[in-house]
Amino acid sequence: MAFGRSGPARCPACRQALGHDGLVTERVSAGQSNTASVVADSTVALSDARLADAGLVGGGSVRPDAGIPARVSAKAGTFTESVIREMTRLCLAHAGINLAQGFPDFPCPDELKEAAKAAIDADDNQYAITWGARAFRHAIAAKVARTYPGWTVDPEIEICVTCGSTEAMMATMLALVDPGEEVLLFEPFYENYGPDAILSGARPRFVPLHEPDWSIDEAQLRAAFSDRVRAVVVNTPHNPTGKVFTRAELELIAELCQRHDALVITDEIYEHIQYLGPGGHIPPATVPGLADRTITVNALSKTYAVTGWRVGWTIAPPAYTSAIRKVHDFLTVGAAAPLQAGGVAAMALPPSYYDGIAAEYRERRDLLCGALAAAGFRFRPPDGAYYVMCDTRALDPDGDDVAFARRLLETAGVAAVPGSSFFANPADGRHIVRFAFPKRLDTLRAAAQRLSTLA
Numbered sequence: 063m064a065f066g067r068s069g070p071a072r073c074p075a076c077r078q079a080l081g082h083d084g085l086v087t088e089r090v091s092a093g094q095s096n097t098a099s100v101v102a103d104s105t106v107a108l109s110d111a112r113l114a115d116a117g118l119v120g121g122g123s124v125r126p127d128a129g130i131p132a133r134v135s136a137k138a139g140t141f142t143e144s145v146i147r148e149m150t151r152l153c154l155a156h157a158g159i160n161l162a163q164g165f166p167d168f169p170c171p172d173e174l175k176e177a178a179k180a181a182i183d184a185d186d187n188q189y190a191i192t193w194g195a196r197a198f199r200h201a202i203a204a205k206v207a208r209t210y211p212g213w214t215v216d217p218e219i220e221i222c223v224t225c226g227s228t229e230a231m232m233a234t235m236l237a238l239v240d241p242g243e244e245v246l247l248f249e250p251f252y253e254n255y256g257p258d259a260i261l262s263g264a265r266p267r268f269v270p271l272h273e274p275d276w277s278i279d280e281a282q283l284r285a286a287f288s289d290r291v292r293a294v295v296v297n298t299p300h301n302p303t304g305k306v307f308t309r310a311e312l313e314l315i316a317e318l319c320q321r322h323d324a325l326v327i328t329d330e331i332y333e334h335i336q337y338l339g340p341g342g343h344i345p346p347a348t349v350p351g352l353a354d355r356t357i358t359v360n361a362l363s364k365t366y367a368v369t370g371w372r373v374g375w376t377i378a379p380p381a382y383t384s385a386i387r388k389v390h391d392f393l394t395v396g397a398a399a400p401l402q403a404g405g406v407a408a409m410a411l412p413p414s415y416y417d418g419i420a421a422e423y424r425e426r427r428d429l430l431c432g433a434l435a436a437a438g439f440r441f442r443p444p445d446g447a448y449y450v451m452c453d454t455r456a457l458d459p460d461g462d463d464v465a466f467a468r469r470l471l472e473t474a475g476v477a478a479v480p481g482s483s484f485f486a487n488p489a490d491g492r493h494i495v496r497f498a499f500p501k502r503l504d505t506l507r508a509a510a511q512r513l514s515t516l517a
């Protein structure tokens with residue numbers, strides 16, 4: 063068990079199933095169906111009880127009313143509910159300012175709304191083509207070509223439109239990774255990747271990013287690679303650290319993926335939210351040696367402030383796309399047709415839109431970073447994405463991130479995510495909380511005011 067120093071198994075990703083080396087333990091990976099399921103079930107129940115103690119669980123018990131343990135699959139028993147979404151529920155209960163979950167509190171561009179409304183008015187109500195409306199796929203390919211000259215995507219055979227990047231990542235792993243294979247995850251990691259790997263039967267293996275700039279240690283990455291590795295997940299710009307992968311790092315990944323015949327699955331949902339300026343974000347698919355082994359995952363969610371629309375896509379070589387399309391078909395059939403029409407409008411927005419959001423996010427980042435520094439947090443301002451990963455040692459000598467996040471909400475009225483959510487071993491995140499800033503300046507100013515009470 064990978065219970066952290068402060069007790070609860072908080073990380074949704076594989077917490078109960080991981081040994082301290084970050085590998086799935088035999089109990090689960092061997093897939094002993096019934097016994098493993100029951101054991102996993104009781105583990106989840108224990109975990110939920112502890113999470114409830116910490117105020118982080120609002121429901122989702124796996125026990126039926128009669129008190130007889132319900133059998134769930136071994137896979138489902140190996141991870142908990144999303145801590146981030148739990149923090150949102152807790153925040154609502156406390157009428158707090160939600161800097162936990164990364165969703166905007168400002169409107170999306172009118173162009174998207176008008177296009178989606180027009181599609182509904184035109185009775186665009188039936189299934190779109192399962193792998194995405196033709197107009198949307200062509201618009202995505204055209205936008206990629208405009209944004210990254212030289213990167214050519216064939217919309218007929220290299221794109222699959224999905225229900226958000228969440229489904230894109232899941233469908234990709236289910237389509238391309240086999241049980242028993244390893245998937246490398248840079249740690250700290252966005253909490254979905256661990257469960258994604260487990261649900262596809264793979265063994266997540268963690269490679270640390272190192273503070274202060276969250277860099278890759280070349281020797282550690284080389285040591286993690288082997289012929290068992292099927293894929294490495296890249297997320298650039300990176301949630302939760304704000305790291306933007308450098309060309310040198312991507313070239314190292316390219317060398318290792320070629321040597322071990324591994325894939326890169328890259329989540330670029332924050333591609334336009336970065337503070338390094340033009341050329342700061344480098345899509346791995348454009349790095350020599352990676353074009354034919356990269357699956358790019360993206361979505362409307364963050365760039366266009368429509369996290370609730372659930373529209374994303376994959377870009378991958380034809381053979382991979384064909385497998386992803388099949389899995390996607392049986393998972394969801396397809397993304398909402400009228401919202402794909404909104405996506406066509408999104409792809410047509412001019413370059414000034416992207417310059418505008420980068421400048422606005424910089425202002426939000428600077429405002430929040432000023433408030434966090436004044437309150438006594440230590441951190442490296444993010445180069446990309448919209449999160450600040452904070453060291454809490456000056457404010458929380460106990461080093462209990464869950465208790466600290468709860469106190470922060472109850473006393474200051476600001477919700478953040480406990481750092482342990484982003485690590486396989488919760489102890490590694492016990493001095494960390496993450497704040498999100500996709501919020502109106504007024505919201506951030508109100509949060510800054512509340513945070514000032516901590517100093």
Ligand SMILES: Cc1ncc(COP(=O)(O)O)c(C=O)c1O
Nearest residue numbers: 164226227228252301331361363
């Ligand atoms: C790195 C990363 N990938 C994916 C997602 C989810 O994206 P979507 O809403 O498109 O499913 C998030 C949301 O916070 C994220 O931070």
